[in-house]
Amino acid sequence: MFRSTTLLAAVFSTVIWSAAYAAEHEVRMLNKGPEGQPMQFDPAFLKIAPGDSVKFVATDKGHNSESILGMIPEGVDTWKGKMNEEITLTFDVEGIYGYKCTPHFGMGMVGIVQVGENTDNLDAAKTAKLPGKAKSRMAELIAQVGAN
Ligand SMILES: [Cu+2]
Structure with a gap:
C-alpha cells in the first residue's frame, strides 16, 4: 500500500517508523548520474526491508517517479x-x-526497489515492454536483484 505526501500520510508514516524502526531511504532524481550518464535515479537500484520507505528527492527539476506497468508485485497500488x-x-x-x-x-x-527477499514477480517484471535505453538500463538493474 502506498501513501503520498499529504500531511496526514506524513504523520502516519512517522507513527509507522516509530513503531517498527523502519528506515527511510532517499533516491535522488538527477539530470546527470554519478558516472556522468544523463537523466538518472541515484541510487537506481535500492534494496530495502519491508515497511521501509523511499523518498524521491527532486535534486534536479523536471523529473518524477512513476511505477512501471507489470513491474510491481500483484495487488499493490501503482x-x-x-x-x-x-x-x-x-x-x-x-x-x-x-x-x-x-x-x-x-x-x-x-x-528498481527490491523489498525484502521475495523475488516471485521478477520473471513477470522481466517481460515488461520498455522503450529505448530503458531496456538495457533496466537489464543492468535486474542483474543486481538478489546480488546485494
Ligand atoms: Cu527525468
Missing part, C-alpha cells in the same frame, strides 16, 4: 508522482518494484 514532486512511498509488500521518470523513460531513467 503510483505516479507529479513533476518535481517529492513523494515518499512506504513499501509493505515484498517484491521487485520497477519505476520510471515519465518524460525520460526512453532515455533510460528507470530504477
Whole structure:
C-alpha cells in the first residue's frame, strides 16, 4: 500500500517508523548520474526491508517517479508522482518494484526497489515492454536483484 505526501500520510508514516524502526531511504532524481550518464535515479537500484520507505528527492527539476506497468508485485497500488514532486512511498509488500521518470523513460531513467527477499514477480517484471535505453538500463538493474 502506498501513501503520498499529504500531511496526514506524513504523520502516519512517522507513527509507522516509530513503531517498527523502519528506515527511510532517499533516491535522488538527477539530470546527470554519478558516472556522468544523463537523466538518472541515484541510487537506481535500492534494496530495502519491508515497511521501509523511499523518498524521491527532486535534486534536479523536471523529473518524477512513476511505477512501471507489470513491474510491481500483484495487488499493490501503482503510483505516479507529479513533476518535481517529492513523494515518499512506504513499501509493505515484498517484491521487485520497477519505476520510471515519465518524460525520460526512453532515455533510460528507470530504477528498481527490491523489498525484502521475495523475488516471485521478477520473471513477470522481466517481460515488461520498455522503450529505448530503458531496456538495457533496466537489464543492468535486474542483474543486481538478489546480488546485494
Ligand atoms: Cu527525468
